[in-house]
Amino acid sequence: MAIPGNLLSSTTEAVDPNTSGWTAKLNCTIALGSGGRNGDGCLTVRSVAAGEMQARTVSSYRVISGTVYETFADASGTVAERIGIRWLTSAGAEISVTWSLTTAAASASWHRVSVAASAPVGAARAQVLLSSTPAAGNVPHFWENVYLGLAWRTTGNLLTANAETSEVDTSAWAVETNATISRTVPAITWAVDAYQVGGHMLTLTAVANGNVSALGTERPAVMPGTEYAAYTYLSPPTSGITAWIELRFYDAGGTQLSATRGPLAAPGTGYYRQRVSAVAPAAAATCAIAVGMDSATAGQIMRVDNTVVGTPVPTARAGTILTYEATSFEQGVGGWSITSGAATVARSTPWGAYSVDGAYSLTVSSATATTSTLRSARFPLTPGAGVNWRTEWVSQVTAGGWTATRGVRWYDAANNSISLDATTSATVPTSGWWALTTDVVAPANATQAAIEWTLTATSTSSVLRMDVASLWPVLPLAAVAAHADTGSATLTLRELPVGYLLTVYRVGQDGARTLVRGTSGLLNKTPISSDLMVIEDYEAPLGVPVTYAVEIYTAASVLSATRSAGPVTIDAGDPNEAWLKDPGQPQRNLRVLVERAPDWSRPIQQSAYQVKGRRNAVILSGLRGGLEGDLSVWTRDDDERAALHWLLDTGDVLLWQAAPGMGVVDMYVNVGSVDEGRVSGYAPELWRTWKLPLTQADMPVSTGVGGSAGGTWQDVLSSFSTGTDVLAAYETGEDMLLDHRRG
Template identity: 60%
Template sequence: MPIPGNLLSATTESIDPNQSGWTPKLNCTILWATGGRNGPGALNVKSVAAGEMQARTVSSYPVVAGTVYETFSDTAGAVAERIGIRWLNSSGTEISITWSLTTAGASASWHRVSVAGQAPVGATQAQVLLSSTELGAAVPHYWENIYLGLPIRTTGNLLPFNTESTEIDTSGWTAVVNATVSRQVPVVSWAVDAYTAGGHTLAMTAVAAGNASVLAVDRPTVTPGVEYLAYAYLNPPTLAAVAWIELRYYDATGNQIAAQRSTLAPPGTGMYRQRASLVAPANAATCSVAAGLDGASAGQVLRLETVVVTVAPKFAAGSIITYSAASFEQGGPAGWTTASGVATLDRTTPWGAAWFEGSYALAITSTTVTASTIRSGRFAGAAAGLNFRAQVIAHVGAGSWTGVAVKIRWYDAANTDLGASVGVNYVMPSGSWYILNSDAIAPAGATQAAVELVVTSGATNSVLHIDQVALWQVMPQTAVVPVDGDGYIQLTLRELTLDSLLTVYRVAPDGSRTLVRGPSGLLSLNVITSDLMIIEDHEAPLGVQLYYRIEIYNPSGTLAGTRTSALVTLTLADINECWIKDPGNPQRGCRVLVQHAPDWLRPVEQSAYVVRGRRNKVVLSGQRQGLEGDLAIWTRTDDERAALHLLLDSGNVLLWQANPGMGVDDMYVTVAQIIEARTGGVAQEPWRAWTLPLVQADMPVTTGVNGAQGRTWQDILTQFATWGDVRNVYATWEDVLLDRRRG
């Protein structure tokens, strides 16, 4: 699939169906080859003679001086390689080239090279350069999955792009003890769509024997009481190396006040993602990330890739359990204890041995055929009289388990034990991971809760794995709310099953169904990526009682279950107003005052023939076309007028909606040449009379709802130092929302 935000065309990116986007620059010929991953094609750059060969994009792509751009590619060959961005001025003359470091070794398997740099003064265009130095003539080097564009960073990362990726330089990092900092490009095979990984890594080299560590220079702001998660790929020098990542908190004066270290249990010497999380203390102001080796030998190197600090996720919307206690990623049982029985608790090892989420799980081991009670720490957020659900995902690691009872234990504000719920007991089959849950009503006085498991082994030395724990207040699975002021219905879906498929219909009083629009188009068999989904239906009709039907399919496409919402009606208070909306850009919707509705025309293609000797003509007609007519409206303020211009500027298919009883149905329309007229009176009068020539259109099917795609204000704060910098990059607030930059 195309790489999001790529300036290169799909053909130039994937080399499919040909190599027409590329041309030789030095000592090479260009051929099309098979064996690609981003489509079947790959670029074969073949040397003419021994020595460096270079290929470049045929086209030059517009850039803005002072802006950082990134390029990357997957590559394979007999020698090491590098990739570069060639900066050109307006006349096409080369200004300079930003080269990546050369890969540390050669590999015939696909691996990633990349680099990022700031467009120099005078640069208006850029090209991608591919380079390798071959040892003879007619030697091929292969490239595919090639990107040029703005840096691709992890959404929600508090750290800036260069600190996350080290693709520009090492300025985001500093040595703390016994270390030097540099960049290296090891040979690593990443997934074809792992766009944030690859290329340069941060290399920490131990100066002498002993502990060594480095620290990110950045100090992003944090909110006390919020749990944050730090993670990175760690590449240890040896299997025995003690490599770690650490999340650190600082107060307002810069003093370190808390830290959480997470030590990697490596299964080898590859790249392994390690996580550390901790709730920010009450006096926390900023945070940072450190990494290092304990007991390093002189010259040993620890590499870091894709370093991220973000708000820690929840495994169910509203879960009160911290990520550290729910995921077991940091070592040890993460606050879980054996309340009774012989069971012992530990984190699974090594990295990747047993897990459902992340890289580790809780391992419960019972040496005897008995029952044990396992309990998490206490978590605030329980409330008397409310229904809560505890959920764990479990897997038999060894032996057998005749019973796993899931319970909730309650506590008051003074930590007094109020007892446990009855719970639900499960007999654990072997093989897969299974979801186990139990509901209970919080008793009087409850303010805290813990998840409790009563596990009974069926054989000696049995092992049970637990992962992805959640405890949350049970809310309605499906809820609808009309948002009359903004002209949409909000549909909330909870407890969705990840990776299943979702279809959502709007059902009218006559039983007719219409698919509801989502981010990628109409919601028909869309993959579920979150257990919580909030859908804004801006195309819901006005003044009509309707409901929603939700169909959930398993990944193979078989219907697994359905839901229906309550009845809901969207209203428009003033019958003299109407809505005009852009289905793909609901933020542009306008509520305007109607002067008069169109007098409709319905054109038809006809040919009339006069037959000699006959009184009547012979008329051949095509199918009568849709409605056409002029809608007359008023805008009452300058803001309304500007908003209507923004709505009409795109030329997209629009949705016109009026109150029932006005003699018109909801209609998708295109708008031809508009007339904006003054209404008379003084020049300062803000009212305008508009004539909108409408032509009825079909509902756009593939149009998705534009949005922030997970970006928050924190991402803006991370990427830009001042509001002036934001204004230099984005022309409007809508451009900020959609991350649509100048140039």
């Protein structure tokens, strides 16, 4: 798999199918090995004699002085290793080398090594260096999955790349209590595509017996009333110690307003992602992340990696009014309580034992076969009265048995209980996780709501696990709307099962089905990553009704459900105008005024053979080609002219669409050499006439709808100190949107 943003070629990255991207630099030979994880191939670096051996990339890669770059690789060997970035001048002279710390111990399992640094003054090119130091000759070391490019960070993280991973240094963290801070490189096996983790890890060492903590030095801005979530990987020294992450909010003067802690219930001494979430208080202006461990012994260490803070991961239903804390139970019981009865509630333990989302669930236990009432905190209704609401819980019985009534309790603005809408009592399913839903309508004066279950244990020592609680206003499962101004249709799909597969067809009047394009290509059994999906279809025909057919498959490709939406008709507008669209970059789409439609030709490859003694030649023909012809259009001002140039710049396959009744059908085309001419000799005349040579093409299959891939202004703020730095990094606003930096 290609690593996104990699400056290295796919052959150099994966060492498949050969080692042409690599060369020996010091005391070694190289060869193609097998058993890699990013493809079968790997780079075998074998020592000639005892001592350090180095291999490097054959090519050097353009870099910009002052920009932070990262390199990483997966390694396997009998000695510890390190990786480096070799900085070169434009003439190829070495300026310096930035080396990672040496791995703490050798490991024959694939493990991640990495380092990041700012390109020094004068640096114009860079190479990747791979290094290890065997004690004898003929010792092999194995490398693959190599990356060189901009420093990796999680999209949407309010923190910088160095605060997230400490690949440059430890400057994004400061000692708060009883600790020293350093970096180490343990030999840990991460997933091959876990690009944000591994390599250098922030390491806290207890100075004396007692509590230990470190505080992030960065203070990203936050919005009061907005919910934020943070997570990090924690590796505690023992399973019995309490390690934690804390989300803190501060006012504009730097005074701490609140601190919410997510304690890790570690099952061992591995690496565990711990989450925490909280709503920013009314006066909050900034936030910070703290990590630590309680009751440590002097010399004990805890490692930290991949620290992120942002808005919560959208694992619950879109539009749910419950906070993430009350939904996923990552830091406690999230405001849920037993309002009557003998049952108790607690967060499940340890980490990863029982969960659907995250690593924990709510555990309801009853020592006696009695009835108890479980209720959430109250949440404001937006919208409120008269709206149909749906509540959902995912539950699992792990001991004994239960019956339950499932409902919603409504409250007015004065916090008075109005009513409880609940189902009749039913047995809670006892095998595996079950999603149980209830639909209710908010009464006239309701402004708040709480989820409420009345639970009856059918035997002593009954235990019920519950996770991913949601309460949201019910909207159509599939809805479609037309947009004449963009010549597109928007298909909205709700309550999709995450982890299943999705196929979406556009169905024409004749019943013909065409796959609809998504961000990674045509939506044909594409994995579902969110329960809400909004699909913008820029290839829908104009002026004729179409419907959408949706198929949902299990992960094993078994058809599970179908949906439909439509019909919908996109207004074709002025019949004298036509659309030219880039399927992969719809931001370039343009409506143009047609001067003359093409006169078509269909070329064919033929060879004529005149046989002696025969009157007629023998003609050998290939398959006749598609349509070819010149489309003549006008642009009416400088903006249209610039927009048409921008559309044509990429050379991509385009979709040409005209209004119904104009004698042409929607067609994918390649555009040849373009002629732009004036319509008169009057110099200030804005109109231009264009001749666009069209050649019919097949619909692009693998092209996805390009965009920002979730990028936000916060990503720009977290990556650049000043506006001048942004201007130096990007040539155009589109480059900034797509994170295409100079060089």
